[in-house]
Structures are given as structure tokens and as C-alpha cells.
Amino acid sequence: MQKLDETLTMLKELTDAKGVAGNEQEPRRVMKKYIEPYAEEIETDGLGSLIAKKTGDANGPKIMIAGHLDEVGFMITQIDDKGFLRFQTVGGWWNQVMLAQRVTIVTAKGDITGVIGSKPPHILSPEARKKPVEIKDMFIDIGASSKEEAQEWGVRPGDMVVPYFEFTVMNNDKMLLAKAWDNRIGCAIAIDVLKNLKGENHPNTVFGVGTVQEEVGLRGAKTAANKIMPDIAIAVDVGIAGDTPGISEKESQSKMGDGPQIMLYDASMVSHKGLRDFVTGIADELEIPYQFDAMPGGGTDAGSTHLAGEGAPSLAITIATRYIHTHAALLHRDDYENAVKLISEVVKRLDKETANKIIFD
Numbered sequence: 001m002q003k004l005d006e007t008l009t010m011l012k013e014l015t016d017a018k019g020v021a022g023n024e025q026e027p028r029r030v031m032k033k034y035i036e037p038y039a040e041e042i043e044t045d046g047l048g049s050l051i052a053k054k055t056g057d058a059n060g061p062k063i064m065i066a067g068h069l070d071e072v073g074f075m076i077t078q079i080d081d082k083g084f085l086r087f088q089t090v091g092g093w094w095n096q097v098m099l100a101q102r103v104t105i106v107t108a109k110g111d112i113t114g115v116i117g118s119k120p121p122h123i124l125s126p127e128a129r130k131k132p133v134e135i136k137d138m139f140i141d142i143g144a145s146s147k148e149e150a151q152e153w154g155v156r157p158g159d160m161v162v163p164y165f166e167f168t169v170m171n172n173d174k175m176l177l178a179k180a181w182d183n184r185i186g187c188a189i190a191i192d193v194l195k196n197l198k199g200e201n202h203p204n205t206v207f208g209v210g211t212v213q214e215e216v217g218l219r220g221a222k223t224a225a226n227k228i229m230p231d232i233a234i235a236v237d238v239g240i241a242g243d244t245p246g247i248s249e250k251e252s253q254s255k256m257g258d259g260p261q262i263m264l265y266d267a268s269m270v271s272h273k274g275l276r277d278f279v280t281g282i283a284d285e286l287e288i289p290y291q292f293d294a295m296p297g298g299g300t301d302a303g304s305t306h307l308a309g310e311g312a313p314s315l316a317i318t319i320a321t322r323y324i325h326t327h328a329a330l331l332h333r334d335d336y337e338n339a340v341k342l343i344s345e346v347v348k349r350l351d352k353e354t355a356n357k358i359i360f361d
Helices: 006-016 025-038 126-130 147-152 181-196 219-228 273-286 333-349 352-360
Strands: 041-044 050-055 062-068 073-079 085-090 102-107 110-116 160-163 175-178 205-211 232-240 261-266 291-294 314-321 329-332
Touching (some): 006 025, 006 175, 006 181, 025 041, 025 050, 050 219, 062 181, 062 333, 073 102, 181 205, 181 232, 181 329, 273 314, 291 314, 314 329
Parallel strands (some): 062 205, 261 291
Antiparallel strands (some): 041 050, 050 205, 073 085, 102 110, 102 160, 175 329, 261 314
16 A cells, blocks of 8 residues: 555545544544644534634634534444344435445444345346336345344444544546545544644634534534524535546536635535625636535535624635445545635635625625
8 A cells, every 4th residue: 555645644544534423523533633733722512512712813703614524424224133234314315325334333332344235146036127116115134144143233223323434545647536425524624624733813703513403404614603603604625526427417527636626506505696796806816726516405614604694704615525425436536636726725814804805895
């Protein structure tokens, strides 16, 4: 395996951490470890979102930079008499990417390896082979011979299940393959923005936030934003990469490596035009590449932050990523680094006058 530099080591630790919605303790610990050196204060909201505060000018605007801690996964709901586990999806899954995939069940007695069971093709009729198996008919096999044995191993209803995948730097070392890019990459960007501001004067107070329960309804962003009451909010997440076979330009024009995506619209929010123009103006000035995107379905934490208090101008800046909401997704390191650079420069220029102009013009 390629030797990992400091950034890749952080990304590996973030993506290796196991944390579906409602069980974000492990990724929260990793994010805290990396962001704490650059924050003067760290706290959580009542749901468990991590909030790291760095003050430049206490009289300036409050800027919230949020990535979400949770990943898509599953929850055990039943153990049958033969020791097979039934489960509920936590976050959005497409059934065709699930069968025969390895998973990790996190129990009070330790982690257990399992596989989502499937029938061999030899016993399927030609018609059955063409039909996708419904999620409600799937199960997890942990090699137990009975319900009692599974329970002895520590399995209980409510236990978290996460996809298993090893962080991998591809032959093209700009291409990074891992589970949970959605959305540990947003957490990494929040960390690195605060890191970039270390020792810098910035005319505001910045909050680097790792939100919880985004995949089940943007919930942690709502509670964190109501605690912070930001003047400006930027949600950092993954977006759809449209550069693979089968995706048309009408569905997504974004390409990996062409810069972070500036989201115009999604199902949770119409992005704030003043903030969008401010961000793209800085990118144009500094020749930081970016691309526009719009997503008719789904949403980001900006869908909650823009409704905090009396409302906060919000924007989603996303990283074009292939194969999201599966066991392994792929993104480009340049897009990540350009997002960090862009957001850092935005923060440095967001003084009170500029924020008021964005809000009131």
C-alpha cells in the first residue's frame, strides 16, 4: 500500500470510522482529534453534532461550515431462529448495489463481519435473474447457527451496520476510493478550513461543524444551526459526478477534477444568489476552478441551515463523487483541495459589511 501523507492519513481515519445516523460517536471522535488544535472551543448540540469555534473578530458575522458525520448504512431489526439478521436501511440505498456485499455489525461485544445474503444464480429461473431482490427480502449472514448463538456474540436489534471497505489510493494517486466519502470529505474540508485560518486574521467567527443525522432528514444541521445562529452558512458535501458511462449531461454535467461544485438548486433549497455570486466571484479572481450543478432530488445540510432562526443565506459546495450511497465511492483530491482553498478565501473576506450586503442586497 502507498505510504500515506498527513492529509491522506486523516482522510483514511475519517472514512474508516463507523457511524450511521444516530451512531456518529466514532467519526465525531476522529473529527474532534483533527479539528481541536485549530479551535478555541469545542461543544456539541443536543443531538451530538460537533461544533468547533474559532474567533477572528467577535463583532463580525458568524460563519458556519458544515459537513455531516453520518454515512449510509443499516440497523439490525430482527434475529431469526437460524441466526440470520434482518435489517432496516439508514439513508438511501439502491437494492442492486447491496447483495453479496460485506458489512460490519457493531455490537456491545465488538465488531462482527457479515455478508448480505443472496441466492446462487444456478437455482434462479431466467425470469428471477432479471428481477432485483427487494430490500425487505434481504438478510445478513454472520455465520451463526441460531438466534441464541448470534445473541451470545453480542448482536442485538438496534445495532449499527456499516459497509466494509478499505481506504485505497488508486494508481492515479489523485483518485481516492473509500466508503463514507458521503460525507467525511465535508468534515475534512471543515477541518482544513480551520487549519488554513490558524494564525490568520479573519473578520468573523467561524464554526467548523460535523453534523449528525443528515442522511435521514438534515436533522443535526437544524439543531446545530439553531445553536450557532449563523449569519452565513456553507454546507460541504458530495455531489453527483456525471463522467461515467450511462449518465447523460442532462442528469449531471460535473466531472471529477474540474473543481468543486456550486449547487444552484436541490430538493431542500434554492441557493442564495448573493452568496453564490460572492463565492464564484472570489473563485474567478483567484482562478480556482469550479462547476455549477443542480440536483432535483436529495438535499444537503444547507436545506436546514438556511431556515435557522430568521434565516441564514446558505450555499452548498460539493465534491463531484462517483458511486455515492454504495460500499465504495471515488473522488478527486484536487477537488477537495480546491474546495478548502476557496472556502478559506471566502471566510477571510466575509466581514460585517460584506455579510450585510449579501443578506440585504
